[in-house]
Amino acid sequence: MSDKLVLAVPSKGRLQENANAFFARAGLTVTTGRGARDYRGVLTGVENVEVAFLSASEIVKNLASGAAHLGVTGEDLVREAEAQSKVALLTPLGFGHANVVVAVPQAWIDVRNMFDLEDVALSFRARRGERMRVATKYVNTTRAFFREMGVTDYHIVESLGATEGAPAAGQAELIVDITSTGATLAANGLKVLDDGVILRSEANLVASLGAPWTPELREIARKILSRIAAEEEARMTREIVAVLDDEPPGLADGMAAFGAKLRRRGGHGRAIFSAAKAQAPALADWLIGQGAEEVVVRPVDYVFTKVNPLYDRLVSRLDAAGR
Ligand SMILES: Nc1ncnc2c1ncn2[C@@H]1O[C@H](COP(=O)(O)OP(=O)(O)OP(=O)(O)O)[C@@H](O)[C@H]1O
Ligand SMILES: O=P(O)(O)OC[C@H]1O[C@H](OP(=O)(O)OP(=O)(O)O)[C@H](O)[C@@H]1O
Ligand SMILES: [Mg+2]
Incomplete structure (x- = not known):
């Protein structure tokens, strides 16, 4: 039995470009073997992953048979193959609609x-x-x-x-x-x-329920899924940096109102907050109103959290399937 996790990615067609971009955003680069026509590749960023380049419909077959552990394919193809009991749709990916x-x-x-x-x-x-x-x-x-x-x-x-x-x-x-x-x-x-x-339908990140899921392979999946989740979370999050000479009296209430968190206080009155992207401008405006001279809003690359919703979903589906 192979000790590598097999990740199936679309080799052509409508999903290919977006699927590669999706992995790249998560800091995972899909590279082909020697030439562009090789059907096996590697994932830079996580070790012991073998990338299988297949068409979207072949990916469903490989996930259903257990030949691949994780893959990107269309929900329409999963449904048509009546593979819902053999695979788990982990998350929709926002492309291939x-x-x-x-x-x-x-x-x-x-x-x-x-x-x-x-x-x-x-x-x-x-x-x-x-x-x-x-x-x-x-x-x-x-x-x-x-x-x-x-x-x-x-x-x-x-x-x-x-x-x-x-x-x-x-x-x-x-x-x-x-x-x-x-x-x-x-x-x-x-x-x-x-x-x-x-x-x-849209493209989904899909897991095989029938593939060999040894503890080592689960650990590889956990790493891949935590990067993907961290990137998804980061895309929705902004870091807000303000200089506040005195702590505003209503700070706790303000944070609650914007769903924001005070991450830490640095020297010279610097305070760093995090908030949902959509709330960041309003929070910045409020901080100015509380006496901040300047507020900087910046994107973040990853937000790693203790809970990993994608991996938790995989494990609970494997448990339910008696694996
Ligand atoms: N017009 C479209 N716009 C967006 N996504 C589409 C469109 N047509 C198909 N798709 C999605 O792309 C996936 C199929 O991709 P594609 O046609 O490249 O692969 P395939 O059908 O397996 O390969 P082939 O067509 O060569 O047999 C399906 O999940 C489908 O939902
Ligand atoms: O609504 P539209 O934007 O016009 O797209 C619809 C077309 O796209 C798909 O074909 P595809 O290009 O994937 O070719 P295929 O039939 O060879 O898979 C599908 O089978 C339709 O023919
Ligand atoms: Mg097609």
Whole structure:
């Protein structure tokens, strides 16, 4: 058994650049082996990590099978692979936003929602003696959603690319596919049903529940996750430096009102506070009102905390899975 933690990152496509930037922000640089075409790499910043470069859908397979410990991939692909019991979504990452939607020809002006779609299905069957066809690569997602919405009389045509073209090509009546700007749907004369957004997906940091999780590998994961959490926390936090000759009488109440903390008091009346980014300007203004000559607000790189919410989530999911 390998003593390395396998981290799966997108090797191409829409998530690649953002995923690398996300790790880099946390001080973790993903580097390829010798050439750009190598499929294994290393993570600078934490030892004993093997980076596997895979497509977003391969990443789901590797996490579900336990071949990778941690990875970045889309929630839509996790759901479609019905891998929710084999993996844990640790946190959404704020990129790779896209919706999985039910889209029908714009020419179907009377068809606005899934209820109308069931009517279409019934009349389609009555008139043609055939079932209405849905083109998609999200087969499992489609079946689950249509069942939930009471649409039963349809047939799935599995589509592996250019799904939006299927209705115009006469291969299907409607589609289920991923969209972000909506440009591809519009270009193909399709519209999303009012209640046809099946899933609002984004890239997630995902952990395998079935991978070998020895104490050593958990410790590597803990380090990676604490850096990521520290960077996330830092992005929301500002440090506020003020020179206050006398301690203002209402300091404690002021701190409470802004949700700020007095970190320490230095020489010559220097006081250092931390506060949420959104509160920093108002706190600075208040400190000026309390007699500060100048207040400096500065960003911070990392906020490491004793509790590590991402790692705690991993451990509790592993516990629940009996690992
Ligand atoms: N138009 C889009 N905008 C933003 N994210 C998208 C878009 N289309 C797909 N995605 C997201 O990107 C991920 C898929 O990425 P990508 O298409 O690069 O990989 P893949 O589908 O596995 O590879 P391939 O398309 O070559 O088979 C999915 O999680 C999906 O939600
Ligand atoms: O709403 P839009 O911004 O127009 O984006 C939607 C398109 O993007 C995705 O394709 P992708 O580029 O990932 O190619 P693929 O089908 O080969 O995966 C998806 O399959 C749509 O075709
Ligand atoms: Mg794609």
